Amino acid sequence: MVVIAARDNDRSFTPEEYFSWEEQQLEKHELIDGRVYAMTGGTKNHSAIAINFLLLIRSHLRGGRCSVFNSDLKVNILNTHNYTYPDLSVTCDDRDREHPLYITYPCLIVEVLSDSTEAYDRGKKFEKYRRNPNLVDYVLVSSDEIAIDIYHKNDAGEWVIISYRSGDRVEFQSINLSLPIEQLYEEIIFDRQP
Numbered sequence: 001m002v003v004i005a006a007r008d009n010d011r012s013f014t015p016e017e018y019f020s021w022e023e024q025q026l027e028k029h030e031l032i033d034g035r036v037y038a039m040t041g042g043t044k045n046h047s048a049i050a051i052n053f054l055l056l057i058r059s060h061l062r063g064g065r066c067s068v069f070n071s072d073l074k075v076n077i078l079n080t081h082n083y084t085y086p087d088l089s090v091t092c093d094d095r096d097r098e099h100p101l102y103i104t105y106p107c108l109i110v111e112v113l114s115d116s117t118e119a120y121d122r123g124k125k126f127e128k129y130r131r132n133p134n135l136v137d138y139v140l141v142s143s144d145e146i147a148i149d150i151y152h153k154n155d156a157g158e159w160v161i162i163s164y165r166s167g168d169r170v171e172f173q174s175i176n177l178s179l180p181i182e183q184l185y186e187e188i189i190f191d192r193q194p
Contacts, residue, residue, distance in 0.1 A: 010035075015081045019101060028072075031083045039085060045143040045188055046112045050087045052184050053110055053141070057090065060177045066092040066107075074102035075109065078132040084125070087112045087141075090175055093134060105134040107174040112141045126151060130159060136174035146185050 012034040013021065022029050022036075029036040050071065057068045068090045074083040083102060086109045093105035109129060111121045121140055129135055130151070138151040146166040151159050152173060164170045168181050 015083070018083070028085055030074075030085055031081065033082065042112065042114055043143060045190070046087075046114060048188055049112050049141055049143055049185065050110070052186055052188075053088050053112075056179065056183060057088070057108075057172075057175065057177065061090070061175065064092075066090055066175060067096070069103065075106055075129075076102045076104040077128045078104055078134075080128070082128060084128075086110060091134075092175075105132065107134050108137045108139065108172060109135065110139040110141060112143050114143065137172055139172070141184070145190060146181055148181060148184070 013031060013036060014034075015031065018029075018031045018036065028039040030039065031037075054068060054070055061068055068088065071085050071087050073085075073089065075086055075089050076083050086106075088108075088110035089103060089106040090108040091103045091106045093103075093107075096103040096105050111117075111125070113121060118140075126138055129138055130153075136153050140149045140151070142148070148164045148170055150162045150164070150170070150172070152162055153159055162171070164181050166181065169178055170181050170184065171178050
């Protein structure tokens with residue numbers, strides 16, 4: 001739902017300054033290495049896919065100890081002063097009940113890809129996220145075709161990429177959910193360009 005835009009200014013922020021400053025802004029901003037980055041809106045498909053994920057995961061988690069959040073909640077990159085807005089995050093960690101503005105211990109993060117953010121989401125952003133020992137599934141979702149890549153941390157602590165395409169059943173091992181990929185793309189219409 002959101003895309004990182006150009007750096008908003010050259011001022012360096014502490015987390016406390018960032019929280020106070022962002023509260024006064026009309027749009028959301030990520031804080032990375034002391035710098036703020038404005039977030040812009042995504043496409044209809046981006047938004048609809050994120051909603052499909054939210055509805056399916058929320059329904060699956062209902063009544064349990066895990067919570068799912070949309071792109072309005074920040075994720076604090078563990079042991080840093082960096083804060084991001086993933087499209088969706090899930091936490092099952094009681095420590096995440098302590099702060100109302102962000103979570104720190106997600107087990108699952110979903111990013112719906114756009115042309116402008118795909119390289120960053122697959123590279124530097126994942127490099128930051130994977131430092132968190134609680135993260136098990138980092139899910140990258142195409143908004144141009146039926147295609148999902150899950151970076152999954154296996155029992156040996158190694159990250160493996162599992163790619164899903166049309167007809168596949170997607171496994172979110174972090175939350176014990178398995179479903180046909182088409183459910184995640186329900187009512188999505190892809191532009192067919194020559």
